[in-house]
Amino acid sequence: MKLNNTENVFKIAKIVNDYTFIITGGKEEGVQVNEKFEILQDGEFEVLDPDTQTPIGSYTLKKGFIYAHTIYDHFSICRTRTYDEKRETGLMATIGGSGSKIVSVHEKLDVTSEDITGGLTPDPVKVGDIVKKVTPSKSK
Numbered sequence: 001m002k003l004n005n006t007e008n009v010f011k012i013a014k015i016v017n018d019y020t021f022i023i024t025g026g027k028e029e030g031v032q033v034n035e036k037f038e039i040l041q042d043g044e045f046e047v048l049d050p051d052t053q054t055p056i057g058s059y060t061l062k063k064g065f066i067y068a069h070t071i072y073d074h075f076s077i078c079r080t081r082t083y084d085e086k087r088e089t090g091l092m093a094t095i096g097g098s099g100s101k102i103v104s105v106h107e108k109l110d111v112t113s114e115d116i117t118g119g120l121t122p123d124p125v126k127v128g129d130i131v132k133k134v135t136p137s138k139s140k
Helices: 090-095
Strands: 009-017 020-023 036-040 045-048 055-059 062-071 076-079 082-088 100-106 130-133
Antiparallel strands (some): 009 020, 009 130, 062 076, 082 100
16 A cells, blocks of 8 residues: 555554554554544555556555544554444343333444454455554644
């Protein structure tokens, strides 16, 4: 993957589970809490004109987004977004009643299971994947 500005580009260093990731950028690299990063598939995919077979551009697949949660000097713990989900509770869930509650759930990303330590479909997220800052820092 060709990235001109490497200031905001880091890598996945560790996959804790399918919604928690450690990246190689931290406080010293300007990462701040709640900053958004996109996980990119390595490599670009070329698009050819169907008539002339001339390259007309290329694209990079995005695997998902993560957000800086806990910042250390040279690495950060990032998580996927959370969303509210309605879940049936207790006996009412078993018999089809209306007992329910709203819970916050982390979006899960497709990750390489061997890396978990604790078309247009991109490959699973894996250690070494590139992460690019989506929301630039206001101050370093």
